[in-house]
Amino acid sequence: MFRLAIIGRPNVGKSTLFNKLTGKKLAIVDNRPGITRDWQSSKAFLYELEFELIDTAGLEESFNDSIEGRMRKQTESALGHADAAMMMVDARDGITPMDRHFADWLRGQNIPVILVANKCDTKAARSGIYEAYELGLGEPVPMSAEHGHGFSDLHEILKPYVEKAAKDAGPDPADEDD
Numbered sequence: 039m040f041r042l043a044i045i046g047r048p049n050v051g052k053s054t055l056f057n058k059l060t061g062k063k064l065a066i067v068d069n070r071p072g073i074t075r076d077w078q079s080s081k082a083f084l085y086e087l088e089f090e091l092i093d094t095a096g097l098e099e100s101f102n103d104s105i106e107g108r109m110r111k112q113t114e115s116a117l118g119h120a121d122a123a124m125m126m127v128d129a130r131d132g133i134t135p136m137d138r139h140f141a142d143w144l145r146g147q148n149i150p151v152i153l154v155a156n157k158c159d160t161k162a163a164r165s166g167i168y169e170a171y172e173l174g175l176g177e178p179v180p181m182s183a184e185h186g187h188g189f190s191d192l193h194e195i196l197k198p199y200v201e202k203a204a205k206d207a208g209p210d211p212a213d214e215d216d
Contacts, residue, residue, distance in 0.1 A: 040203035041079070042152075042196070043092040043120035045144065047136045050128040051156040055183035056093035059084055079119075084193050087200045092116045122150040122199055125175060129155040129166030133173065141173035152195055153178045159185050 044052040059082035082091035094116045117123055125144055127137050144151050153175040155167045159182040170178035179195060181188025 039081075039207070040089040040122075040196075040200045041092060041120045042082075042089055042199075043094055043116050043123050044126055045094055045117065045123045045140065046126035047134065047140065048095075050126045051183045052126055053093055055126070055154075055156070056080075056082075056091055058183055058186065059091055079116075084189060084196060087193065087196055089196070089200050089203075092120055117147065117149065120149065121203060122152060123147070124152045124154055125173075126154045126156050127166070127170055127173075127178070128157050129163035129170070129180065130157045130160065132166045133169040137173065141175055145174065150199070151175050152192075154188075154192070155180050156183050158182050159187060 044055060046052055060080040061083065062080065079090050079092040082089055123144055125141060127133060153170060153173060155163070155170045155178040157163055158167060158180040163180075167178055167180050179188055179191050181192060
């Protein structure tokens with residue numbers, strides 16, 4: 039099964055998207071940064087696509103043994119279990135130095151990256167969508183995880199990955215007749 043890790047700085051909407059796609063309120067959603075400190079995964083659905091989705095803690099520029107440093111290690115561990123990463127940015131905030139830092143880091147990983155510009159439910163987000171191109175991770179998918187906007191575009195990007203993973207896995211033994 040295809041595994042997708044949602045990566046990004048705190049409070050960009052990772053847990054909101056995780057809950058929407060899993061159909062369960064598994065992840066805590068709060069405006070305070072640092073609430074998600076570990077990673078978790080669950081089966082997710084986007085129209086007919088079924089895959090494993092990994093919600094991660096917000097990436098922080100911390101490499102010590104602080105809470106932020108441990109959160110970063112957890113996120114790196116989650117990425118090690120994924121087939122692709124979805125870097126999420128907050129289009130209303132625009133691209134921050136931290137977004138740039140983690141985009142550079144993700145480009146150094148040997149994993150496909152899908153860029154998502156979240157919180158695109160207002161006119162104020164338009165400039166943030168255009169700024170996201172500066173990250174060098176390809177065309178951003180504009181969306182609003184909270185309101186379900188942009189899911190069809192995300193579906194079109196994820197579909198080849200999910201289909202390839204299913205093909206590579208081969209037939210499900212449970213589907214075979216005895």
